[in-house]
Amino acid sequence: MMKLGNLAQDRWIEGDGTGKALSNAVTGEPIANITSDGLDFRAMLGHARKVGGANLRKMTFHERGDMLKALAQYLMEQKKQFYALSTATGATRADSWIDIDGGISTLFVFSSKARREMPNDHVYLDGPPEQLSRNGTFIGQHIYTSKLGAAVHINAFNFPVWGMLEKLAPTLAAGVPAIVKPASSTAYLTELVVRRIIESGILPAGSLQLICGGVGDLFDHLNCQDTIAFTGSKTTAEKLQQHPRVVSESVAFTAETDSLNASILGPDAVPGTPEFDLYIKEVVREMTSKAGQKCTAIRRIIAPSSIAAELVEALSTALGQVSVGNPANREVGMGALASLGQRDEVRARVGDLAAEADIVYGGSDKFEVVDADASKGAFFMPTLLHCQKPMRSSAVHSVEAFGPVSTVLPYDTPDEAIELARMGEGSLAGSIITNDDAFAREVVLGTAAYHGRMLVINRHCADESTGHGSPLPHLVHGGPGRAGGGEEMGGVRGIKHYMQRTAIQGSPETLSVIGHRWVRGADEKEPGVHPFRKTFEQLELGDTFRSGLREVSLEDIDHFANFTGDTFYAHMDEEAAEKNPFFEGRVAHGYLIVSFAAGLFVDPDFGPVLANYGIDDLRFVTPLNYGDSMRVRLTCKQKTLRGDSGYGEVRWDTEITNQKDEIVAQYDVLTMVATDAHWASVQ
Secondary structure, eight states, X not given: OEEOEEEETTEEEEOSSOOEEEEOTTTXXXXXEEOOTTOOHHHHHHHIIIIXXXXXXXXXXXXXXXXXXXXXXXXXXXXXXXXXXXXGGTOOHHHHIIIIIHHHHHHHHHHHHHHHHSOSSSOEEEEEEEEOSTTSSSEEEEEEEEOSSOEEEEOOSSOTTHHHHHHHHHHHHTTOOEEEEOOGGGHHHHHHHHHXXXXXXXXXXXXXXXXXXXXXXXXXXXXXXXXXXXXXXXXXXXXXXXXXXXXXXXXXXXXXXXXXXXEEEOTTOOTTSHHHHHHHHHHHHHHHGGGGOOTTSOOEEEEEGGGHHHHHHHHHHHHTTOOBBOTTSTTOSBOOOSOHHHHHHHHHHHHHHTTTSEEEEOOOSOOOOBTSOTTTSOOOOOEEEEOSOGXXXXXXXXXXXXXXEEEEEEXXXXXXXXXXHHTTOOEEEEEEEOSOHHHHHHHHHHHGGGEEEEEEEOTTTTXXXXXXXXXXXXXXEEESGGGOSEEEESTHXXXXXTEEEEEEEEOHHHHHHHHTSOOTTSOOBOOSSOGGGSOTTTOOTTBEEEOOOEEOOHHHHHHHHHHHOOOOHHHHOHHHHHHSTTOSSOBOOHHHHHHHHHHHHOOOSSOSEEEEEEEEEEEEOSOOBTTOEEEEEEEEEEEEEOTTSSEEEEEEEEEEEETTOOEEEEEEEEEEEEOHHHHHHHO
C-alpha cells in the first residue's frame, strides 16, 4: 500500500512512521497511508516566503496568468488518471467532472482575469487618484501589492481537486506561494494532482508545497504577511481562528464553513408549471450530486404550505429513480460518501433531525446498492424529511447532515419564507425558483444579508443556469455567519484577497512613477514628433500632444444634426435651449465635440498606432456654444504590453478645453500600438 508524500521545500518527503490508513470509499479496501510527522513546518514557511514568493513576485500579473493557462492545459492532458482515482472517493463520473474539470476551468478563468483585467505589471491600482489639496499638487492613490508571506490552504474532503485549485489560482495570480493541506480522507487524489503539477515544471521553485497529514506546529510560525484560507467545519475554523499566533499577528483568515443552504419555491410555482418541475430537478440534483457532500447543497426546502404534500410526493418519486452504488458503473446516479466515518456522521445527524421532522423518504440502512457491497462501502440512502412546524423548530436550522439529506419546510406568507431562510444564520448559497419577479425581489432584499450568493431560476434562464450549488470563479464564494464570514474567488476580487492594499500619498509625478500610470498634474513631455509616430517601446508616460484652437460654428452644429439625425432641441432650438437650466442657448453635440477632438489630435499617416478600440470615462463638463473654440491635450497615460502579440495597449488621458481654458470634456482614448519588432516588419 502506498504512502502519500509531502512536498516540502521542493522535495518529496514521506512522513515518519506508518501513519493513518485511508480506505477506498466504495470497496472499503486500504488505499494509502498518510502522515506528515517529522516535517519541518517552520522551514516550509521560510522556503515559501524566501524562495517561492521571491520567484513569483518577479513575474507580472500577465506572466502569472500565462503560467496558470499553461498549468491548466497540462492538467487537462493528465485528467484521465485523475478520473480513475476519483472513483475511489465515491464520486461518479459527473461528480468527478465537477471536481476535476471544474478545478482546471478555474485555472483558465483566473488566467484570463489576470491577463485581461489586470496590468502587465507588479502593482494593481485600486480606483482613480484622490485629490487631497486645493491645487492638486498633493494626491492619494490606493494600490495593491503582493504580500510577502505564504498562503496556507486548508481544504475539505469533498472536492480534493477543485478545492485546491480554486484557492491556488488566485493565490498564484497574486504572486503569493501556497502551502496546501488537503483533508486526509481524499488526500490521495490531491497528492496525485500535485505530483503532476510539479512534474510539469511550470511553477517556479517554492511556489507550491503540500502537507499530507496534520499541520503540526505550522501555525506557531505564521506572521502578518501570511494568509489562511480554510474550508471545513465551523468548529475547526473557530479553533484555528483563536490560535494565539493568528490573533497576535493579525493573520488574514478567510473561512468557508458549514452552511444550511435554502432553496425557496415561489407561491406561483404550483404543480404543472415549469418552475415546479425545475424545482424538483434542482433539489434532487443537489441532494445526490457528490452524494450530497457539497457545502452549497440544498439542506432546507422552503415551499408553500398549500403544495407541501404534492412536493414531498414528487421529490420522493424522483429520488426513488436515483440508483446508488459503484460510481464506476455508468448506470449509477449516486456513489458513496467519502468514508465510513462520514457515513456514520450523516446517520447520526439524521437522527438529530428526526427529532423535529418526519422521514418521508429514505432513512433506512437497508437499500439496494448497484454493483457494490453495501456492507463494505460508505453508501447512504437519499433521505428526505418534512418538518410540519419549521418556525418552532431549531435542529432543522442548525444541524447539517453532510450527505444526501434535505428537509421540507412549509411557509404560508412571503415574510415567513424570508424568516425561515434567515433562521439558517448565514449561508453560502440560496436559490429562489419563481416566475414572479416581484416575489424574487422581495425575497432577495429580505435575505441577501444572510447569503454569499443567491440564484433566481425560472423558465427563461433555466437551460443556461449553472444551478444552485455551482460556485463560479467569476463570483465570490463564501457567506456570512454560519458560512464562515469569508470570501473566495470572485475574479480579481479573489486575487486581491492575497494582496495588501496601501494608500500612497505624494505628488502627481511621484505617484505616476510608482503606479506606472500618468496622473493629471504630473510632468508632461512634448517630444519632437507626434506621439502617434512612436512605437510602444518608444512611447513614454507623459508624452503629450497639444492641438491648436478650432471654432465650432452654428453651421457645424446644423450639419452634424442633419447628418446624424440627432436633432435634440438643445442643439436646434434657441428658445427651448435657453429654458434649460444647463444651457444659455444652442450648444454643440457632445459627440460632435469628441469627433472634432479626434480631428485635432489624430496623426493621419500610417504609423505604429494600429487601432482605436474605445473610450473610457467620458464626461462632458462645460457646454460649448456656437462661436466658442476648443482645443485638445492628449497624454500617454498607461501602457500594457500584450505578450508576444506584436502590440501593446496604450491609454491616453484626453482633455478638451475652450478658449477660456475651461474644461469641456475629459475621457481616456484606448489604442493598440505596434511594438518595435512588429512595426519594423510591416514598413
